[in-house]
Amino acid sequence: MIQKRLQTVLQQIRDLEVKYQRPSHSVSLLAVSKQHPVEAIREALQAGQRCFGENYAQEAVEKIDALKEVSIEWHFIGPIQSNKTKLIAEHFAWVHSIDREKIARRLNEQRSSKLPPLHACVEVNISQETSKSGVMPEAVLSLAKNIALFPNLKLRGLMAIPEPSHDFESQRRPFRALASLLQDLKREGLAVDTLSMGMSDDCEAAIAEGATIVRIGTAIFGPRNPRGLINP
Numbered sequence: 001m002i003q004k005r006l007q008t009v010l011q012q013i014r015d016l017e018v019k020y021q022r023p024s025h026s027v028s029l030l031a032v033s034k035q036h037p038v039e040a041i042r043e044a045l046q047a048g049q050r051c052f053g054e055n056y057a058q059e060a061v062e063k064i065d066a067l068k069e070v071s072i073e074w075h076f077i078g079p080i081q082s083n084k085t086k087l088i089a090e091h092f093a094w095v096h097s098i099d100r101e102k103i104a105r106r107l108n109e110q111r112s113s114k115l116p117p118l119h120a121c122v123e124v125n126i127s128q129e130t131s132k133s134g135v136m137p138e139a140v141l142s143l144a145k146n147i148a149l150f151p152n153l154k155l156r157g158l159m160a161i162p163e164p165s166h167d168f169e170s171q172r173r174p175f176r177a178l179a180s181l182l183q184d185l186k187r188e189g190l191a192v193d194t195l196s197m198g199m200s201d202d203c204e205a206a207i208a209e210g211a212t213i214v215r216i217g218t219a220i221f222g223p224r225n226p227r228g229l230i231n232p
């Protein structure tokens with residue numbers, strides 16, 4: 001079932017690249033496995049998936065340990081508490097959700113220089129909701145410049161989770177705004193190439209606006225247990 005859904009999602013991505021005149025394979029798939037068990041990840045691995053996204057550091061590290069014989073690129077995409085930066089710095093290849101300088105500094109200090117730099121995106125509060133995580137658009141440049149100076153982090157780009165909407169044009173607007181912020185960073189001389197945007201319900205709008213990584217959970221793994229399969 002998971003293998004079949006994964007193939008369907010990958011085909012949809014390839015079709016949307018064509019539809020929106022994006023270069024072939026310019027959009028990569030991050031399979032979001034939070035609150036799904038190790039067996040579900042193994043099924044996706046069998047279908048050829050190599051990049052997985054997790055939201056809860058402790059839950060993720062248990063899965064990473066259980067799968068350490070397999071070559072997987074792990075991405076941390078959840079809110080980051082200060083006391084979780086060490087786990088993230090030690091176990092992940094990417095972090096998408098840096099939203100303050102303190103977190104960036106701790107990740108840089110705790111990332112071993114023997115490991116490749118931790119690929120890093122700034123999470124932007126693109127719909128500017130007070131309750132949401134992410135840095136406000138006007139503060140992105142300063143945080144991105146900070147990250148770019150840290151030797152054990154590698155600034156890659158921007159991530160956002162816009163306010164959900166069922167209207168296609170309303171879905172596109174915040175993604176367009178995020179793409180425009182990435183252009184601002186490029187104009188400032190930062191070497192960025194990543195737009196991490198789009199989930200199961202708004203993936204088409206994100207690809208239309210230039211997503212380079214879509215983060216898909218439900219469409220691959222099915223619904224999550226709302227109470228959490230594994231306690232965060």
Ligand SMILES: *Cc1c(COP(=O)(O)O)cnc(C)c1O
Nearest residue numbers: 032055077199200215216217218
């Ligand atoms: C859960 C989650 C996703 C995946 O969401 P789906 O709607 O299940 O595809 C993507 N990004 C982040 C940050 C998430 O927390």
